[in-house]
Amino acid sequence: MQREEYRILSTTAILGYGFPVSSFEEGMKRNPHLIAVDAGSTDPGPYYLGAGISFTDRSAVKRDLEYMIKAGVERNIPVVIGTAGGSGGKPHLDWNREIIEEIAQENNLKFRLAVINAELPKDMIKSGLKAGKVTPLDPAPELTEELIDETTRIVAQMGIEPFIKAYNGGAQVILAGRAYDPACFSSLAVANGYDMGLATHLGKILECAAICANPGSGSDCMFGYIGEDYFRVEPLSPLRKCTTVSVAAHTLYEKSDPCILPGPGGHLDLTGTEFEQETPEIVRVRGSKFVPSAKNTVKLEGARLVGYRTVSIAGTRDPIMMQKMDDIIKGVKERVEDNFNHSDSGYYLSFVLYGRDGVMGALEPLRNAPKSHEYGIVIEAVAATQELANTICATARSTMLHYGYEGRRATAGNLAFPYSPSDFKAGEVYEFSVYHLLETDDPTAIFPIEYKDL
Amino acid sequence: MKTRLTDIASVIRSKNSGPYELTLDILFNEQADFEKIRQAGYINEELICKLYSVTPDKIVSIVAFPPAKAIKATIKRPLCSGGLGETDVYGAQQHAPLLDLEFEM
Numbered sequence: 228m229q230r231e232e233y234r235i236l237s238t239t240a241i242l243g244y245g246f247p248v249s250s251f252e253e254g255m256k257r258n259p260h261l262i263a264v265d266a267g268s269t270d271p272g273p274y275y276l277g278a279g280i281s282f283t284d285r286s287a288v289k290r291d292l293e294y295m296i297k298a299g300v301e302r303n304i305p306v307v308i309g310t311a312g313g314s315g316g317k318p319h320l321d322w323n324r325e326i327i328e329e330i331a332q333e334n335n336l337k338f339r340l341a342v343i344n345a346e347l348p349k350d351m352i353k354s355g356l357k358a359g360k361v362t363p364l365d366p367a368p369e370l371t372e373e374l375i376d377e378t379t380r381i382v383a384q385m386g387i388e389p390f391i392k393a394y395n396g397g398a399q400v401i402l403a404g405r406a407y408d409p410a411c412f413s414s415l416a417v418a419n420g421y422d423m424g425l426a427t428h429l430g431k432i433l434e435c436a437a438i439c440a441n442p443g444s445g446s447d448c449m450f451g452y453i454g455e456d457y458f459r460v461e462p463l464s465p466l467r468k469c470t471t472v473s474v475a476a477h478t479l480y481e482k483s484d485p486c487i488l489p490g491p492g493g494h495l496d497l498t499g500t501e502f503e504q505e506t507p508e509i510v511r512v513r514g515s516k517f518v519p520s521a522k523n524t525v526k527l528e529g530a531r532l533v534g535y536r537t538v539s540i541a542g543t544r545d546p547i548m549m550q551k552m553d554d555i556i557k558g559v560k561e562r563v564e565d566n567f568n569h570s571d572s573g574y575y576l577s578f579v580l581y582g583r584d585g586v587m588g589a590l591e592p593l594r595n596a597p598k599s600h601e602y603g604i605v606i607e608a609v610a611a612t613q614e615l616a617n618t619i620c621a622t623a624r625s626t627m628l629h630y631g632y633e634g635r636r637a638t639a640g641n642l643a644f645p646y647s648p649s650d651f652k653a654g655e656v657y658e659f660s661v662y663h664l665l666e667t668d669d670p671t672a673i674f675p676i677e678y679k680d681l
Numbered sequence: 682m683k684t685r686l687t688d689i690a691s692v693i694r695s696k697n698s699g700p701y702e703l704t705l706d707i708l709f710n711e712q713a714d715f716e717k718i719r720q721a722g723y724i725n726e727e728l729i730c731k732l733y734s735v736t737p738d739k740i741v742s743i744v745a746f747p748p749a750k751a752i753k754a755t756i757k758r759p760l761c762s763g764g765l766g767e768t769d770v771y772g773a774q775q776h777a778p779l780l781d782l783e784f785e786m
């Protein structure tokens with residue numbers, strides 16, 4: 228007798244982006260074996276990983292989780308969250324854990340919570356480095372001990388194994404730190420004997436929930452079914468349809484190669500994948516394969532503090548000034564440098580011109596060929612302290628405001644400021660400093676699990 | 682007569698693929714148009730280099746994905762996402778040079 232399909236409800240593209248209650252209820256009507264959500268992304272940049280702060284809003288995350296956990300606990304369905312707090316470091320995990328504990332307490336829910344840590348101790352990475360088990364992901368630079376020391380936080384992307392271990396440990400709700408995006412969806416299907424290739428490919432689609440439908444949405448649910456040699460995806464809102472093109476197109480999203488998708492423990496091979504329109508709303512997919520690699524590796528992500536930022540926002544509508552802009556910027560930079568040449572710390576000062584290469588920068592094909600009648604100007608200073616960044620930004624701003632460029636007619640001031648105050652302290656600035664692979668013998672050992680009966 | 686890419690492609694977009702790469706997707710409406718553009722090799726290294734002011738060593742790959750009627754080109758970002766000098770952290774507004782493309786069909 229053929230087994231029933233394994234059913235997965237994916238609630239939203241990123242935990243905290245929200246979903247319509249009607250879609251969630253449609254999903255629950257289909258009796259899911261698993262309710263899961265991916266909470267992570269490196270898209271918002273290095274700041275959130277480095278600073279240990281979530282890029283999603285606390286109340287929004289709590290709202291989404293409250294629906295998921297109440298329904299899951301009531302009907303004894305596992306609830307799995309991947310990459311807590313967006314970046315999946317220890318502070319992100321603690322932040323999300325506190326939200327879950329609040330939900331349990333406020334709703335008087337009793338369940339076993341598993342929390343899986345993905346932030347690695349620096350000594351572990353250093354030992355890996357010494358043993359030759361760390362390799363850069365092109366074009367990241369080689370890792371050094373110094374760089375590890377300078378890095379604020381390093382996380383590793385877990386695969387399916389830690390999730391399965393937590394599930395076997397009796398967890399009703401699994402909160403994971405940094406995880407390979409599909410793993411929170413695929414792991415329990417694999418634990419129940421379903422195919423790894425199909426489960427991983429379905430996980431890749433479900434991690435963005437309704438983004439793979441037409442019209443796409445980052446804040447709606449999606450439902451997945453895995454059978455013996457296929458999987459199916461179904462939108463849960465009557466507004467949306469999954470089409471072969473919308474689902475196949477999502478497979479391309481944010482990936483360099485649509486056919487070979489590397490992950491922990493191996494890669495997903497989609498060269499033989501077929502997409503079939505089963506009903507006007509549902510797409511059936513076959514032929515996706517998982518190919519295990521000889522060595523087990525996990526991807527490391529780390530960010531380090533570069534300094535502190537202050538920005539000033541202004542504009543100009545003066546065509547003479549716009550023509551002379553390169554000279555003006557050069558002149559302002561020289562004045563600032565001259566003013567602070569005795570300062571111990573270096574600084575970074577830049578001028579972004581919206582209306583001239585502001586969006587594409589070095590990639591702009593119309594570089595230095597402006598047609599705008601006005602420029603938006605963002606003056607940015609980054610320095611070792613917030614005070615120095617404030618000083619550099621303020622000096623650059625006041626110098627530019629009164630800079631006497633050649634041919635100037637408007638002597639009262641060169642800049643239109645939309646705000647008072649004109650300068651904004653943007654705080655800590657981080658950059659990605661680790662983007663490497665770490666070889667591990669045991670795919671669970673580096674991801675310790677803590678259980679708590681709430 | 683030349684055909685504008687915006688008349689035959691329903692999706693033309695850019696996005697980060699990890700913090701070091703930028704990937705460009707063109708999804709065609711019709712199988713026939715996809716095949717023509719693909720077989721003619723219009724979307725090639727030379728074109729991407731010209732459109733994005735980059736040298737060939739910055740091109741990671743240019744591949745077709747028939748199930749989505751799509752052609753995808755990936756280049757190395759000038760900076761790791763969010764580094765000093767960044768203009769587009771998500772890489773989501775780097776598609777515009779593709780919008781003006783025209784082809785002899």
